[in-house]
Amino acid sequence: xxxxxxxxxTIHPETDISILIYKEYSSVAHCLRNINKTYxxxxxxxxxxxxxPLFCDSFALNEFMSPLRKIKNLKWxxxxxxxxxxxxNHLTSYLANQxxxxxxxxxxKSINYSNGWxxxxxxILQVPFRTGLSSIEILHQMIGVDLKTHNNHAxxxxxxxxxxxxxxxxxRKNHQSPPSSDFKVAGVLIENFFIEDKISLDTIHDFxxxxxxxxxxLPILLISSSKHEKDMANRLQNLLSKDIYIFEYNTKTLPTIxxxxxxxxxxxxxxxxxxxxxxxPTIEICLKENVLFNQSSTLEGSIIIEHISHTxxxxxxxxxxxxxxxxxxxxxxxxNFSRDIMxxxxxxxxxxxxxxxxxxxxxxxxxxxxxxxxxxLYLYNDSSRTSLLFxxxxxxxxxxxxxxxxxxxxxNTLSRFLKNLLNCLRLINQARQxxxxxxxxxxxxxxxxxxxxxxSIFSIPIHIFRANIESIHTSDYDSNINMIEKxxxxxxxxxxxxxxxxxxxxxxxxxxxxxxxxxxxxxxxKPILEKTxxxxxxxxxxxxxxxxxx
Amino acid sequence: MNLIxxxxxxxxxxxxxxxxxxxxxxxxxxxxMPEREEISFFEKHKKILKEKSALLILGLGYGYHLKKIIxxxxxxxxxxxxxxxxxxxxxxxxxxKLKEIDLKNIKVYCSPSIDDLFQSEDFIQFLxxxxxxxPHAPSFNLYKRYFTKFLTYKSPQDLxxxxxxxxxxxxxxxxxxxxxxxxxxxxxxKISSIPFCVQHVKKSASFSKDFDFALIxxxxxxxxxxxxxxMKLGF
Numbered sequence: 097x098x099x100x101x102x103x104x105x106t107i108h109p110e111t112d113i114s115i116l117i118y119k120e121y122s123s124v125a126h127c128l129r130n131i132n133k134t135y136x137x138x139x140x141x142x143x144x145x146x147x148x149p150l151f152c153d154s155f156a157l158n159e160f161m162s163p164l165r166k167i168k169n170l171k172w173x174x175x176x177x178x179x180x181x182x183x184x185n186h187l188t189s190y191l192a193n194q195x196x197x198x199x200x201x202x203x204x205k206s207i208n209y210s211n212g213w214x215x216x217x218x219x220i221l222q223v224p225f226r227t228g229l230s231s232i233e234i235l236h237q238m239i240g241v242d243l244k245t246h247n248n249h250a251x252x253x254x255x256x257x258x259x260x261x262x263x264x265x266x267x268r269k270n271h272q273s274p275p276s277s278d279f280k281v282a283g284v285l286i287e288n289f290f291i292e293d294k295i296s297l298d299t300i301h302d303f304x305x306x307x308x309x310x311x312x313x314l315p316i317l318l319i320s321s322s323k324h325e326k327d328m329a330n331r332l333q334n335l336l337s338k339d340i341y342i343f344e345y346n347t348k349t350l351p352t353i354x355x356x357x358x359x360x361x362x363x364x365x366x367x368x369x370x371x372x373x374x375x376x377p378t379i380e381i382c383l384k385e386n387v388l389f390n391q392s393s394t395l396e397g398s399i400i401i402e403h404i405s406h407t408x409x410x411x412x413x414x415x416x417x418x419x420x421x422x423x424x425x426x427x428x429x430x431x432n433f434s435r436d437i438m439x440x441x442x443x444x445x446x447x448x449x450x451x452x453x454x455x456x457x458x459x460x461x462x463x464x465x466x467x468x469x470x471x472x473l474y475l476y477n478d479s480s481r482t483s484l485l486f487x488x489x490x491x492x493x494x495x496x497x498x499x500x501x502x503x504x505x506x507x508n509t510l511s512r513f514l515k516n517l518l519n520c521l522r523l524i525n526q527a528r529q530x531x532x533x534x535x536x537x538x539x540x541x542x543x544x545x546x547x548x549x550x551x552s553i554f555s556i557p558i559h560i561f562r563a564n565i566e567s568i569h570t571s572d573y574d575s576n577i578n579m580i581e582k583x584x585x586x587x588x589x590x591x592x593x594x595x596x597x598x599x600x601x602x603x604x605x606x607x608x609x610x611x612x613x614x615x616x617x618x619x620x621x622k623p624i625l626e627k628t629x630x631x632x633x634x635x636x637x638x639x640x641x642x643x644x645x646x
Numbered sequence: 647m648n649l650i651x652x653x654x655x656x657x658x659x660x661x662x663x664x665x666x667x668x669x670x671x672x673x674x675x676x677x678x679m680p681e682r683e684e685i686s687f688f689e690k691h692k693k694i695l696k697e698k699s700a701l702l703i704l705g706l707g708y709g710y711h712l713k714k715i716i717x718x719x720x721x722x723x724x725x726x727x728x729x730x731x732x733x734x735x736x737x738x739x740x741x742x743k744l745k746e747i748d749l750k751n752i753k754v755y756c757s758p759s760i761d762d763l764f765q766s767e768d769f770i771q772f773l774x775x776x777x778x779x780x781p782h783a784p785s786f787n788l789y790k791r792y793f794t795k796f797l798t799y800k801s802p803q804d805l806x807x808x809x810x811x812x813x814x815x816x817x818x819x820x821x822x823x824x825x826x827x828x829x830x831x832x833x834x835x836k837i838s839s840i841p842f843c844v845q846h847v848k849k850s851a852s853f854s855k856d857f858d859f860a861l862i863x864x865x866x867x868x869x870x871x872x873x874x875x876x877m878k879l880g881f
Contacts, residue, residue, distance in 0.1 A: 139867055144774055146868040149800040153840040154811040155770055160864045165814060183866045190859035203853045571851065 097178060098128045098373045099394070100235050102252050103244040105130045116167060116187070123347040124366065127254050128373075135163040167191055175200075178235060180218045197239055206567040212477035213238035219563040220473075220556065221390060227473060227556075228451050228466045230392050232372075237477065242447040243394065252373045253351050260349055264356035267341060271314050280313035280424055283343075283353065283376075285362035286328055287320060294383045294403050295411045297328065301335045302413035308338055313420060316341040318353065318360075318367075359423045361416065365391040371398070379419045381411065393442055394449040399423055402438040409436055422454070432456045448474075453493065460498035461505065462551060469553050472597060476556075503602055509552040510595055516544045517591070521584055528577050541565075541580070553597070557590035650733045650758060650792055657740065665708060665744055667737055674737070674784045680710040688714035691780055695719075699726045700777035704793050705785020706732035706754060708740065709747035716751065729753045729772050731763070732785070733792050760795050761802075765811055803839040820857045841865070 101113055112132040117125050119136040126134070138159060145156035168191060177188040177198030185207070188200035197210045199218045209215045217234045220227060236243045268281060284303075289295040307315045317332065317340055319325040329342050345353055350367065354360065354374040360367060363381040371378040371393060378393040380400045392400050399419050403411050415437050422441070432455075433439050439455040453463050523537040545565070548558040564583045570576050656668040658677075666675040676683045688695075695701075695718060703712065712728065719726040728751065732738050735756050742749060753772065757763040764770070779797070786793050801807075805821055812818045821843065844865040847858050 137867070139870070141774060142864070142867055143870075145770070150764060150773065151770060152765070152801045152807055152811050153803060154808040155767075156868065157808075157817065157840065157864060158811075158813045160867065161814065161817060161860070164860060183863045183870070186859040186863035186866070189853075190856055190863065201853070201859060205852060569851075 097125075098252050098369065099232055099243070100178070100239070100241075101128060101130045103236060103241045104239065106244045107241050111173075114167075116163065127347060127351055127370075129252055129254060135167055137163055164190070176239060180221070205569045207563070209563075211238060215560060215563055216473055216477070220559050227469045228389055229470055229473065230389050230394055230449060232394050233449050243449065253370075260343075260352045261356060263343075264353065267314070267316070268356075280358040281356070282307075282313050282315050282420065283318045283357045283360040283362075284315050285318045285360060285364050285367050287322075287325060288363045288383060289381070295381065297331060297335070299411060299413050299416070300332060303416050304332065304336055304340060306413060306417060307420070308336075308340075313358070313424070314341075315361075316343060316357070318343050318345050318350075320345065359420070361420070368393050371395065377423050379416070379423055381416075389451055392451070394444075396442055396444050397423065398442040399454075400440040400442075400451060401433075402440075404436055404438055409434075411437065460494055461502050464494060464498065464502045465506075465551055465553055468597065468601070469556055472553055472556055472594060475597070499601070503598055506552060506554065506598055507595075509550065510554055510591060513544075513547055513552075513554050513558070513591060514588075516540070516547060517584065517588055520544055521581070521588075524577060524581050524584065528574070528581075531573065534573075554591055554594055557587055557594055560590065561587040650789055652734065652736075655736055664710070664746070665740075667708060667740065669734065669737075669788055672784060672788050674705075674707040674788070675710050680708075684710050684714045687711040687782070688718065691715075691778075694778045694780070698778040699724055700772070700775040701726070701728045702772070702777040702779045703728065703730045703782060704779065704796070705782030705789070706730045706737060706741055707782060707785055708737070708744055709749070709752075711782055712752065713747050716747065726751070727753075727772065727775060727777070729755060729769070729777065731755050731793075731796065733758060733789050760792070760799055763796070764799060764801055805839070805843070808840060817857065820855060820861075 097115075104111055104113065113130060114133040114135065115125055115131055116135045116137070119138040120140065122134055122136050125131065142156050142160045145151045145159055146153055164187070172192070172195065175188050175192035175196045177184050177196060177200060180199065185199050185201050188196050188198065189202075189208075192200060196208075198214050199210075200208050202208045207218070209218065213234055216227075216229070217231070217238055221229070221231060221234060233243060264281070268279070271279070271281075284300070286300065289300065304315050304317075307313060317329055319329050319342060321344060326344075333340060333342070343353060347366070350370050351374055354367070354370055354376040357376055359377040359379065360371055361379045361381065362368060362371075363383050368378050368380055368391060370376075372395045375395060377395055378398040380392055380398065382388045382392075382400055382402045388400070388402055392398075399422055401411070401415065401419055412434055415433050418433060419439065422439075435457055437455055438453065438458055440451040441454045443450045443452050520537065520540050523533065523540050526533040527537040545558065545562050548555050548562055561583055564586070565580060568576060568579045568583075570579065651670075653670050654668075657665055658668055660666050660676065660680055661678045662681075664675070664680045666673060666677060666680060668674065695715065699719070701715070712730075715728070716726075730752060732754055733756060738754055738756055741747075753768070755763060755766065755769055757766070781793065809818050809821050812821070840861075844861060847853070847861055853859060
């Protein structure tokens, strides 16, 4: 939200921006600049009042309506819904009537999307389907502003310079011997690390041990006030022979702490977002597949590590150290993370934020789907774009065999999808004539909707179709049938348009797809990573060109 | 129904000169040494005092039983919130006159009607602190019906009561007129509570009023689970 508000204010400096937020998160919002007023709903109080038999429900309703009254009485140019839950959707309808951006509810109880990006945010971001689009990027597109980079974190965030800043400066002085501008201080936030055994305490212990021995950077442990984190910090300190610096942070002090760090290692979305605002590069440890990129850093140079767990082993300290070396761009470091790790680096081009795979082993098919899905979404929602940004990018990242295999696979997927779709169209006609055929049709429709969860670019139109179907709110059988049929034809059209993109790709790269190369071995073709690695670190602008070639 | 029947109210002196109220021939404090009562009351509830800083005392008397508790919190330098329910207005007046204890940090609630007590915003805000409830035994026994009703109180949830305690006119109008005029002809006296109204709105084919949206959002908040802070941030 911080970046979004900054982007809006940069383009429209005369805008007054107020926010409506749950009281429990208001301390976070108070860190942000450019907010005119903060309205708070005390969710805990509302729930306590309503759930207790002692109190009449009216008290809860009074508490709930108190901030809303103030908002409703004011004139707003727009109400922006940045959440994607039923509560905010209904509140947007209550507060905005027609002037909204994002999602709200219509009076007929269907969902109202202000534009295609609102649909993407509400429908696609919530499912485990990787588009490589972060929520921040989608929100920017939804509102129609470019993602603005900032030169000075003071433009975005409030921070308090005093005691913590002095402590941090002392740490640097004490550890730089001799003083060197290369010396780095890194913050390690261990919240969520030990969930599901993805990272063990031993890994963190090794990480701290080795970093301190090598003296290339100093790791500092950052913990919240939770008992669990304090226990883990004590256990870690007991394992280590040297004392480590441990800072307890809260939402007020975190910006100042981050400002004095060279980078952070975390899986905490709050810290990642704050890191973006304070321009502190982040190594994000993504512990769950279906949230990858959703709330990732958009700061150029940040790294995301995903633990895929082919072997069942937890993330190793070696992998963490490699990521640390990469983040301050130590040269000539091989990108050979372990097989359980997928690593990405954040790269900006043309106001878009790209997550470029940088580990030696990655699933080409998955990554191709991700890159091209992103392009498809941009093409769907921005008619001024006629070319694919990806088409230049892939040439340096993927082998031609990967692209060919992927194109063939997607064509097969499309055939299957179309078969389902045509079945639905056939059965819907029968259902129109005989209501008892409705059940058979619904079963086939279910199968079609389930295709949305496959890893294919053709899942995107199915997601959109599903969203459209769920918005149908008629009680009349015939109207229902007609509307569903209309959506089925729309889906067919979308699938065909998506197929054209594959054709474009194949056509654009026909030289590579037909060109024969000899490989020294029969092992699975590797992408041209050595070249990418070297040039990415030295001068990635030259190597990874995102200029359209069509 | 009158829960408090005061037939006789006297003020006498204890053996060591402290004033004590006697109501309906019941001594509210010790006739010999009210200070001993102060100590025993504190000792009995010491464990709770270590855990809680908000206390709801049932029965004020002349406040002797509260002295040591207040001293304890002041000594511990812990902020504290003490509220007292005392149904007898005369006792409250006498307590203030006597100034045996400093009442500046104590809120005293006096209401013959339990319903009225639970409609006081101030009292509700105090109850949200989840105070420990501590009865002053002589007061509790004297006003047993009153305090028992207090402890077993359940707020009426009918719409008439709801409308009475709503703050703003638009919300009152909504419940009073909008639901009465629903096409489905739900009898007004059958609309017994806000949850019922919510179900009614959910079942209807469309939202006809702006407040319908707010009502659904309100209900979804009430039903929501608490999710982890960090995951919910669209920061």
